[in-house]
Amino acid sequence: MIAATAGTECAPLVRVPKADEAWVKPALDSSAEGIFFPFVNTAEGTARCVSLIARSSGIGSEGASKKQELTMSSAARIALVLLLTTVHLPAAFALDNAPATISQELVPFSSDEGLVRLARSTAKVDFPALANQFEAESNRAFCGPASAAIVLNAVRGRSPDLPRDRSRLRSEDLKYIPSAFDPTMPRFTQDNVITKGQKTRAQVLGEPVTINGKQIQDFGYQVRQLDEMLRANGLTTRLVILDDSKPEQDIRTDLIENLKRRGDYVIVAYHARL
Numbered sequence: 169m170i171a172a173t174a175g176t177e178c179a180p181l182v183r184v185p186k187a188d189e190a191w192v193k194p195a196l197d198s199s200a201e202g203i204f205f206p207f208v209n210t211a212e213g214t215a216r217c218v219s220l221i222a223r224s225s226g227i228g229s230e231g232a233s234k235k236q237e238l239t240m241s242s243a244a245r246i247a248l249v250l251l252l253t254t255v256h257l258p259a260a261f262a263l264d265n266a267p268a269t270i271s272q273e274l275v276p277f278s279s280d281e282g283l284v285r286l287a288r289s290t291a292k293v294d295f296p297a298l299a300n301q302f303e304a305e306s307n308r309a310f311c312g313p314a315s316a317a318i319v320l321n322a323v324r325g326r327s328p329d330l331p332r333d334r335s336r337l338r339s340e341d342l343k344y345i346p347s348a349f350d351p352t353m354p355r356f357t358q359d360n361v362i363t364k365g366q367k368t369r370a371q372v373l374g375e376p377v378t379i380n381g382k383q384i385q386d387f388g389y390q391v392r393q394l395d396e397m398l399r400a401n402g403l404t405t406r407l408v409i410l411d412d413s414k415p416e417q418d419i420r421t422d423l424i425e426n427l428k429r430r431g432d433y434v435i436v437a438y439h440a441r442l
Contacts, residue, residue, distance in 0.1 A: 170198050185296075187217050193224040206296075207287065291427035297322040298433070306358050309372050312389030312437075313358040316398055319433050320356040323403065330354035356401070365397030391437040398435075 170180040183204040184191040192203055205217045275281045286292065301321040305314035324330065332352040336359070345351055362369050367389065376383040389397065395407045410419060426434050 170200060187213070187220055189220055189224055192220045196221075196224050289427075291424045293428060293430045294322070294433060301325065303358070307373075309374075309388045310358050312394045312397065313361050313372075315435050316361045316394070316401065317356045317358050319398075319435065320361060320401055320403065322433065323431070325355070331356060331360050333357040333360040335359045361397065361401055364400040365393070366400070367393050367397065389437075394435070394437060 170182075173180045179201040180199065181202040181204055182195040182198075182200040183206065184195060185206070187205050187208070195203060203217070203221060205213075208214055208217055275285070277283075277286075286295070298318060301318045303314060303318065305311050332350065332354055334352055336357075337351070341351075359369070362372060368375070371377055371386065372388060374385045374387050376385055379386075391409070392407065395405050398405050423434060423436075426432055
């Protein structure tokens with residue numbers, strides 16, 4: 169992709185997984201003109217990023233002369249690092265000793281307070297894997313399938329036997345595609361995770377079912393139905409039903425401990441009052 173920008177006015181930027189020379193140097197050697205470091209929110213973190221760019225670019229050594237063919241100077245790269253690690257961050261990030269919030273109320277994830285809480289949390293080892301697979305629910309009945317697809321792709325995203333979802337391809341989409349070519353991507357989707365479970369897509373979307381001799385509409389997924397669907401897709405689960413008898417602090421402690429463990433995900437199903 170970097171090669172495709174050659175001869176254009178486009179400056180290729182590379183987002184590395186973490187601030188490590190093992191990732192930074194290959195990116196710069198591939199002619200990246202800027203490095204985007206994720207989750208840098210302190211002065212010390214920014215200084216480390218600048219040091220990595222300087223060291224990998226060969227500033228102050230013979231390595232600098234070997235980079236002259238690039239359209240962006242090494243000094244400009246450092247300026248870019250400083251920009252990318254400070255722009256668009258909440259004002260609270262500007263203070264290394266900003267007071268921690270004492271409020272425990274839920275806040276919007278994308279709010280300044282939500283981002284500050286994420287940055288300061290120590291229980292987020294699985295956040296990058298989940299965030300990389302995030303997708304919004306395709307309709308209001310698919311909260312469960314959307315959550316399932318996110319977790320399944322995070323857990324089994326590199327499996328050689330991932331399913332392919334052809335349900336979104338129309339007949340006219342395939343008109344000019346060679347018969348031997350499959351245009352779908354191997355991954356779990358909100359549609360194909362449903363097919364493994366007992367509850368049908370039609371039932372999820374309101375097809376009446378008979379329970380105890382009565383016909384009812386059971387939109388979406390009840391928590392036990394979601395648990396069954398996750399198991400049917402190959403996950404090992406532990407279903408926990410909470411009520412008012414369990415102290416709120418105990419619930420928070422359990423969630424925090426789980427969020428500190430890599431590869432062990434929590435899906436919270438809650439009753440929404442509309």
